[in-house]
Every structure is written in C-alpha cells, then in structure tokens.
Amino acid sequence: MLNLIKNEWMKIFKRSGTYVMIGILLLVTTVAGGFIKYQDSKGSVPDNSDWKKGLQVQNEEYNKHLNEMGSSASKDVKEYYERNIAINNYRIEHDISPNEEYSVWGFVSNISDLIDFVGLFVIIIAAGIVSSEFNWGTIKLLLIRPIKREKILLSKYITVLLFGLFMLFILFAYSAVLGAILFGLPENPLSYLNYYAGEVKEQNIIVHLIITYGMKSVSMLMLATMAFMISAAFRNSSLAIGLALFLLFMGEQVTRLISMKYEWAKYSLFANTDLLQYIEGTPMVEGMTLGFSAVMLILYFLLFQVIAFGVFKKRDVAA
Amino acid sequence: MKSIVEIQNVTKVIKGRTIIDSLSFNVNKGEVFGFLGPNGAGKTTTIRMIVGLIGITSGDIKIQGTSIKTDFEKAVSHIGAIVENPEMYKFMSGYQNLIHYSRMSKGISKKKIDETVELVGLTDRIHDKVKTYSLGMRQRLGLAQCLLHDPKVLILDEPTNGLDPAGIREIRDHLRKLAREKDMAVIVSSHLLSEMEMMCDRIGIIQNGKLIDVQLISDFVHGKEKMYEIEVDNKDKASKLLQKTYPLIRIKQTEIGVLLPLIKEDVPETVQVLVHNEIQIYGIKEVTKTLEDRFLEVTSNKEETAHA
Numbered sequence: 229m230l231n232l233i234k235n236e237w238m239k240i241f242k243r244s245g246t247y248v249m250i251g252i253l254l255l256v257t258t259v260a261g262g263f264i265k266y267q268d269s270k271g272s273v274p275d276n277s278d279w280k281k282g283l284q285v286q287n288e289e290y291n292k293h294l295n296e297m298g299s300s301a302s303k304d305v306k307e308y309y310e311r312n313i314a315i316n317n318y319r320i321e322h323d324i325s326p327n328e329e330y331s332v333w334g335f336v337s338n339i340s341d342l343i344d345f346v347g348l349f350v351i352i353i354a355a356g357i358v359s360s361e362f363n364w365g366t367i368k369l370l371l372i373r374p375i376k377r378e379k380i381l382l383s384k385y386i387t388v389l390l391f392g393l394f395m396l397f398i399l400f401a402y403s404a405v406l407g408a409i410l411f412g413l414p415e416n417p418l419s420y421l422n423y424y425a426g427e428v429k430e431q432n433i434i435v436h437l438i439i440t441y442g443m444k445s446v447s448m449l450m451l452a453t454m455a456f457m458i459s460a461a462f463r464n465s466s467l468a469i470g471l472a473l474f475l476l477f478m479g480e481q482v483t484r485l486i487s488m489k490y491e492w493a494k495y496s497l498f499a500n501t502d503l504l505q506y507i508e509g510t511p512m513v514e515g516m517t518l519g520f521s522a523v524m525l526i527l528y529f530l531l532f533q534v535i536a537f538g539v540f541k542k543r544d545v546a547a
Numbered sequence: 548m549k550s551i552v553e554i555q556n557v558t559k560v561i562k563g564r565t566i567i568d569s570l571s572f573n574v575n576k577g578e579v580f581g582f583l584g585p586n587g588a589g590k591t592t593t594i595r596m597i598v599g600l601i602g603i604t605s606g607d608i609k610i611q612g613t614s615i616k617t618d619f620e621k622a623v624s625h626i627g628a629i630v631e632n633p634e635m636y637k638f639m640s641g642y643q644n645l646i647h648y649s650r651m652s653k654g655i656s657k658k659k660i661d662e663t664v665e666l667v668g669l670t671d672r673i674h675d676k677v678k679t680y681s682l683g684m685r686q687r688l689g690l691a692q693c694l695l696h697d698p699k700v701l702i703l704d705e706p707t708n709g710l711d712p713a714g715i716r717e718i719r720d721h722l723r724k725l726a727r728e729k730d731m732a733v734i735v736s737s738h739l740l741s742e743m744e745m746m747c748d749r750i751g752i753i754q755n756g757k758l759i760d761v762q763l764i765s766d767f768v769h770g771k772e773k774m775y776e777i778e779v780d781n782k783d784k785a786s787k788l789l790q791k792t793y794p795l796i797r798i799k800q801t802e803i804g805v806l807l808p809l810i811k812e813d814v815p816e817t818v819q820v821l822v823h824n825e826i827q828i829y830g831i832k833e834v835t836k837t838l839e840d841r842f843l844e845v846t847s848n849k850e851e852t853a854h855a
Contacts, residue, residue, distance in 0.1 A: 231650035238647065242639045365634030369692065372598045373651035374624035544561075544601035 232375070232383035233390070240353060240391060249349040250398060257339055257403050264335065265410045283316040315421050318428040324421070331414040333433045335407030339399065340440050346399055347448035347476050350392040355455040355468035357384045358540070362463045367545055381460060381540050385533075388452055392445070400441060440504070447501035450528060451476045457532040461539035487513050500524040550575050551625075551732045552597065552700055557606035559592055559756075566592050568756045569606065574700070574732045579722055581747030581764070582736040583842065589756040590736040591631065594704045597734070598628050610700060624652065627698035631705060633689020641673045641680070641688050645695065652696040659695065667691045667721070683714040690721060701725060701733045707742055719746050740842055752845060760845055774834040775814065778804040780827040792820050806834070 240246050290309045297305070318324070358381070361367040371377060420436040421428055451472045458468035479498035487493035494500075494513040500521040550573035559567040567589045574580045584590050595601045597608055599615050599622070608615045613622040635644045645664070649655040664673050667687040672680070680688065686706070693701060703722070707715040723746070726733050737743055743750055744764060751761045779785045786798050786805045793813075799806040809817060814831070821828055 235647050235650055238643065239636060239639070242636070242643065244638075364636065365632065366636060368600060368630040369634065369648070370651075371600055372623055372626065372628050372630070373648070374620045374653075375651055376620060542602075545595070546601060 229379065229383060232380065233387050236357065236384055236387035237390070240357075240387070246353075249352070250395075253342070253345065253349070253395065253399060254402055256342060256345060257399065257406060260339060260342070261335065261403070261406045261410050264330075264338065280320050283320055287313050287316050314428050318421060322430075331411050332404060332407035333414065333437065335411055336400065336403045336437055337440065339403040339407075340437070340444055342399060343396070343441065343444040343448060344476060346392070346395045347445075347451060348473060349395060350388065350448055350452045351455045351472045351476065352469055353391050354388045354452040355459045355465045355472065357388060357456065358460040359463045359465040359468065363465070371545060377541050378537055381537060384460075385453075385456055385536075388456055389449075392448060392452060396441060396445060400437075443502075443504045446503055446525070447476065447480075447498070450497060450501055450525065451479075453529060453532045457536040460536040494520075495524065497524075497528050500528075551611055552734065553609040554593075554597070555607045555609065557593070557596060557608060558604050559589075559596060559601070560604045566756050567596070570753070570756070570758050571606075572751050572758060572761055574734055576699075576732050577726055577730045578748040579726050579733045579735060579746055581743040581750035582734060582753065583740065583743055583750050584736075584738065584753035586738055588753045590738075590753060591704055592756075593753070594628075594630060594702055594734070594736055597702060598626055598630065599623055600630065624696070625699045626702060627693030627696065627700070628702040629686075629689045629693055629704060629706065630702075632708065633685050633692070635677045635685060635688060635692075637678045638676065640676050641669060641684075641691075644677060644688065645673075645691060648692050649695055655695050663691045663694050666694065682709055683711070683717070686710060686714065686718065690718075694725075697729075699731060701731050703733070703735050705737055706735055707737065707739070715742065722746060752842065773809065773811070774806060775809050775817075775831055776801060776804060776806045776834050777817070777821070777831050778829040779821065780829075784824070785821060785826050788820060788824055788826070789817065792817070804829075 290313050294306065294309050361370055370380065420431045420433050454475070455468040455472035458471065459465055462468070475498070480502065483493055483496050483498040486496070487499060491513060494516050499513060499516070503518065503521060506518040506521070552574040554570055554572050557567060557570045558565065570589075570593060582590050582593070592601070596603050597610075597615065599619050603616060608622075610622040610625050613625075615622040635641075636647065639647070642660070642664070645660050649660055664670055667690050669684065669687055669691065672684060677685065677688065693703075701722070706718050706722075710718065719742075722733050722735065725731050726748075735743075735746060747764050749761065749763050752759045777785070782800050782804060786800055789805065789807060790798055793807075796807055796809075818828065818831070
C-alpha cells in the first residue's frame with residue numbers, strides 16, 4: 229500500500245501543474261499579506277485607556293437597536309448583536325482590551341479564508357487522479373498488476389487526502405512565517421474570545437486557529453471526495469472539476485436561499501459542511517445540531533465512496 | 548508440451564450483443580501463438596479478458612491453472628502484457644516509469660530493472676523523459692515494463708502497430724528469443740498476416756467472435772495440397788481431360804494454361820494423362836499460397852458454410 233501511495237505521489241509531483249498550484253497559493257498569500265500590511269500602516273491602533281467606556285456605549289447602542297426592532301428583527305441580526313454584547317461584556321469584566329495589535333495570529337486567521345483556494349487545487353487533483361489514467365491510456369497497464377482494483381483506488385484516495393493536508397500545511401506554515409515577518413509576534417500570548425450558545429469562552433489562539441483550519445477544510449474534504457467519485461465512476465475530469473468547483477463556491481449560498489423557505493435544506497450537503505456554525509454562530513436551519521451534521525456528513529461520505537468503489541471495481545476497461 | 552493459458556468456452560456479451568462466442572483454445576509453454584482476425588473480430592476483447600481488464604460473461608480463463616475470475620491477483624502475476632499501444636507516463640523518465648511498475652509487483656530489485664533495460668536496449672536513453680521517445684523506443688519500454696516480473700505468459704496486442712520495418716523486425720526477434728530462451732508463452736494479436744507468418748508457431752483465426760481454426764503456421768500456409776499451374780497449348784481440351792480424371796477437384800483456366808490443386812504424388816500421373824492425349828506441356832509450376840490467400844479462403848469458406 230505504501231508503495232502504491234508513493235507511486236501516486238510521484239505522479240503528482242512529476243507534473244509541472246502541481247508546482248504552479250503551490251506557486252499560486254504562495255503568491256496569493258504574499259499579496260494578501262502585502263495588502264494587509266499596507267492598510268495596517270495607515271491606521272494605527274487607538275491607544276485610549278477609556279476603552280471600557282467605549283464598549284459600554286457601544287453595548288447601549290446595540291441594545292437600543294434590538295429594542296427598536298423588537299420581534300421584527302431577523303434571526304441573523306439579533307444573533308449578531310447579542311454576540312457582540314456578550315463579548316464586550318466579557319472584555320469589560322476580565323479586563324481584556326479590544327485594542328490589540330494586529331499580529332501574526334490575526335494574519336494566519338485571515339488567511340484561513342484561502343482554504344477555499346486550497347480546496348480548488350485539491351479538487352483538481354482529486355478529479356484528475358483516476359480519469360487521467362483513462363485519458364493517458366495508462367489505466368490498462370495499471371490494472372493488470374497483481375493488485376486488487378479496490379486497493380489501487382484506495383491508494384489514490386489516500387493520496388488526495390495527503391495532498392490536501394500538504395497544501396493546508398503549506399498555507400498555515402507560510403502564512404505564519406510571513407505574518408511573523410510582516411506583523412511581528414505578539415508581546416503576550418493572546419486568547420481568542422469565543423461566543424457559543426450565549427456563553428463567552430477564552431481559547432488559546434493556536435488551538436483556535438487549528439480548529440478553524442480543520443473546520444473550514446470539511447467542505448473541501450467532502451467536495452474533493454465528490455470530485456474523486458465522479459472521476460472514478462464516470463472517468464470524466466471536466467465534469468468532476470466543474471461540478472465540484474461550482475458547489476464549492478456556490479453550494480452554501482444556494483443552500484442558504486433554499487433554507488429560508490424549506491426545512492429540507494438541512495439534509496443538503498452544504499447545510500452541514502460549515503461546522504463552525506455550531507462553535508461560533510448559529511445553525512443555518514433551526515434545530516440542527518453538531519451531531520446531526522456529523523451524521524449527514526458521514527452518510528454523504530459513505531455514499532460517495534460506495535459509488536466510487538462499486539463502479540470502479542465492476543467497470544470494463546475498454547478505453 | 549504443457550498448456551499454460553487455457554481459454555475455456557469463453558463468452559462475452561455487451562449490451563445484449565455477443566462479442567465473443569464460446570471461444571476455447573490453449574497456449575503452450577515456449578510457443579508464440581498468433582491471434583489473427585480482421586478488425587472488430589474480437590481479438591482485443593479476448594486479450595482484455597485474459598488480463599482481467601474486462602469481465603467474462605460465461606466460461607473461464609486459467610493461467611497456470613489459476614482462474615482469472617476467482618483469483619485475479621495470483622493469475623495475473625504470471626502475465627506481462629501490453630494492451631494496444633504501450634501508454635506510459637510521458638512526463639516521467641523511462642526509468643521512473645519502470646520504478647512505478649516495479650513497485651506494483653513483489654520482489655523486483657534495482658538490478659532486475661537495469662537488466663531489463665539492457666535487454667531491450669534502452670540503456671542510453673532510459674533517464675530521458677518518455678515524451679522524447681520515438682514510437683519504437685516506447686514499444687521497447689513497454690516490453691521492458693511487462694518483462695520486469697519475469698512473467699510466464701507474455702501478451703502483446705498489435706505489438707507492431709505503427710512501427711517501421713526495422714522496429715517490427717526487432718520486436719519479432721525479441722519475442723522469438725524470449726519464447727525460446729525463457730520458455731515463455733507469447734500471445735500476439737494482429738491483423739497483419741505477413742507479420743504473423745514470420746513470428747508465430749501456431750495461429751488461431753477469429754472472426755465475428757468465433758474461433759474458426761487453430762493451426763500450426765507451416766500447415767496453415769502450405770496445407771497438404773499445393774496449387775500447380777500447367778502451361779499447355781490447348782487449355783479447353785486439357786481442362787476437360789483433367790476434369791474427367793479428377794472429377795472432384797476444381798480446375799481453373801488461366802491465361803497460359805490450367806490451374807489445379809494437386810498433391811505432390813499425383814503430379815507424374817497428371818503429366819502422363821496430358822502427354823498421352825497429345826497435349827503440349829511447356830511448363831509446370833507450383834503456385835505458393837500466401838497466408839493472406841489462405842486466410843481469405845478460410846474465412847470465406849467458413850462464412851459460406853455458416854450461411855448454408
């Protein structure tokens with residue numbers, strides 16, 4: 229099995245396209261860093277010791293808004309105000325100033341938005357890893373080795389996952405290094421204030437970042453698996469890339485629209501990929517829980533795998 | 548001779564169409580078996596079934612006694628094959644391609660790879676990218692790829708497709724050598740008859756998914772009867788006379804005389820008959836049938852009987 233994965237890894241890294249992907253990822257991160265640095269130098273952090281008063285004024289403002297809107301306030305808006313009020317109160321009680329310097333961790337956290345970008349590349353690899361063999365004609369030489377087809381397919385899937393981890397690692401490590409150079413390390417270890425279900429909790433910033441990266445990678449994982457399934461079952465990499473990318477960038481919005489009207493939206497894949505909604509925020513459809521989403525994700529995952537392996541195992545290779 | 552590949556009553560149905568219809572034959576150790584048939588006869592389909600790329604609807608294929616259906620891994624480990632063109636990863640070097648395939652079989656050392664490269668004569672260019680290879684070199688790399696694990700059966704689908712005469716000859720010499728020296732069974736498919744004639748010990752002819760005939764190449768080309776053309780002065784008289792003597796054979800008139808199939812022993816008698824009846828004989832010559840003639844003869848004969 230290790231040998232098979234080594235083979236797949238070799239095939240990925242002997243192609244120049246892979247290096248272009250890594251290059252683009254580094255470039256975009258660098259540009260984002262430069263941009264933030266440029267903005268950052270314009271506005272300096274206000275160093276007023278009266279921040280507690282400021283927060284109190286802000287909270288009063290929020291409460292006024294909430295009362296004015298009353299029951300007509302939408303769920304999202306209400307949630308937003310409540311969250312800010314709770315965090316502000318926590319800051320006042322525990323003497324944590326909101327005026328902290330933008331540092332490496334802030335940058336790494338901002339850069340986590342680029343995970344969708346990593347998703348793009350992982351989907352391209354996942355969509356090509358089986359169908360390319362068909363396109364190149366090499367599948368005929370690959371499947372006449374004394375190795376079961378399932379094992380070959382599994383090694384390809386594991387390679388896709390490893391490639392995803394590799395790209396995430398590059399993003400995390402590079403943004404941490406770049407952030408440290410551009411924005412410096414914070415003087416004292418920061419914590420992140422997390423608001424969930426009406427409560428505010430302090431979290432170690434690095435733990436928080438790793439959780440954020442992990443959670444944001446869920447939709448990447450699911451869509452890469454879907455692209456892999458299409459690639460293995462239909463041997464069509466264009467369809468796999470097109471569909472998976474469309475869903476990666478549009479799936480959540482479309483599901484959000486549907487969820488406003490229909491409750492069944494919660495069974496769609498994209499209502500469940502954003503697990504951060506349970507940790508900080510509110511679920512897309514009322515009544516959804518982390519457990520529910522986990523079960524849905526596992527079901528979708530199994531569905532994709534069953535189709536991929538079922539079709540690939542049976543298929544007559546006539547290309 | 549021990550048979551190493553057994554095709555037992557194999558049938559393949561795709562979408563209700565019978566592509567291969569109860570095909571049976573054996574291939575022995577140390578022989579080059581040619582698989583001959585027109586395009587679309589089912590050669591490639593049969594080969595794909597032997598190597599397990601496509602399923603078998605009914606019947607079974609055994610390699611060294613192991614069924615490809617029930618124990619794919621063991622059966623296929625005896626096989627080295629090129630199915631259609633030797634497609635390689637073009638963005639990698641020849642050597643990296645071989646490393647790739649060597650990782651997929653058990654116990655292939657670096658030394659073995661080097662030996663194989665040497666055998667197919669690619670030592671100079673093995674570290675260049677496959678992109679830069681000529682078709683002949685790719686064919687050789689393909690051969691190296693299927694020889695890595697010392698298979699007992701070598702299967703090549705249209706191995707000389709697109710090669711120039713030198714390349715064809717090279718492949719031919721390789722195959723004969725392998726069959727002889729390593730006691731391998733080699734199965735080659737082709738629609739090119741002349742090539743088969745030079746390469747194979749035995750050939751099986753397939754048409755419309757059915758096996759028509761399996762013959763030793765020498766028997767196949769020559770048969771027992773040979774065609775003789777006798778140059779005479781009076782064609783009509785000669786053909787009437789001979790028809791009387793041999794009522795069963797078909798006699799044809801040509802521009803210069805008559806053409807008829809005879810076995811060697813009958814030649815003197817024929818001459819006597821003609822001489823006795825005062826027909827002038829200017830010459831007798833044996834007309835050798837090529838594989839092509841035989842092939843067309845066999846396939847059209849079988850078709851006639853099938854239609855009758």
